[in-house]
Amino acid sequence: MDQDLMTIRQMCEAFDVTPRTLRFYEAKELITPLREGQKRLYTRRDRGRLKLILRGKRFGFALEEMRQLLNLYDRGDQQGEQLKRTVVAARERLAQMEQQRDELTEAIDELRAQLESGAEKLAEFRQAAE
Numbered sequence: 001m002d003q004d005l006m007t008i009r010q011m012c013e014a015f016d017v018t019p020r021t022l023r024f025y026e027a028k029e030l031i032t033p034l035r036e037g038q039k040r041l042y043t044r045r046d047r048g049r050l051k052l053i054l055r056g057k058r059f060g061f062a063l064e065e066m067r068q069l070l071n072l073y074d075r076g077d078q079q080g081e082q083l084k085r086t087v088v089a090a091r092e093r094l095a096q097m098e099q100q101r102d103e104l105t106e107a108i109d110e111l112r113a114q115l116e117s118g119a120e121k122l123a124e125f126r127q128a129a130e
Contacts, residue, residue: 005034005041015050025053030067059093 008019022040025031031049033040044048049070056066069089072082 004044006047008033008040008042010044011047011050014047015054017050017054022050025050028063028067030063030070049078058092060097061093065089 006014008022011017011022012019018022022031022033022042026040028032031042031046033042033046034043052070053063053066056069057063069082069086072085073079075081
C-alpha cells in the first residue's frame, strides 16, 4: 500500500481512536477519506486534520468551530486567514478555560472550608457526648 495512505485500522491504531470515531468525523465533514468500494483510505491531509481535531477536542473546541477553521486551509492564502482565526479562537478558549479554572479553584476552596467546619462541629459533638 502507498505510504501516504492508511486504512481505518491503521488510523485507529496510530491515533488511539475507534472506527466509529473516524466515521463520525467523516459524517461531520472534518475528514474525507478516499473510497475504494467499502474501504476507506486516509491521506496525509486526513491524518493532519485528525491530529488537529483531537487536539481541538482536548482543548474544548466545538466540532463545528474546528470544521470551519480546518476548511480555511483550502482558501489558497498560505493559510494566513486560518492561522489568524485559529489564534483568535485559541485566545478566547484559553480565557474561558482560565475562568473555569478560577471558578473551580474557588469552589474547591469553599468546599474545603465547609469540610473543615463540619469536621470541627463533629469533633464538638463527640466531645459533648463523652
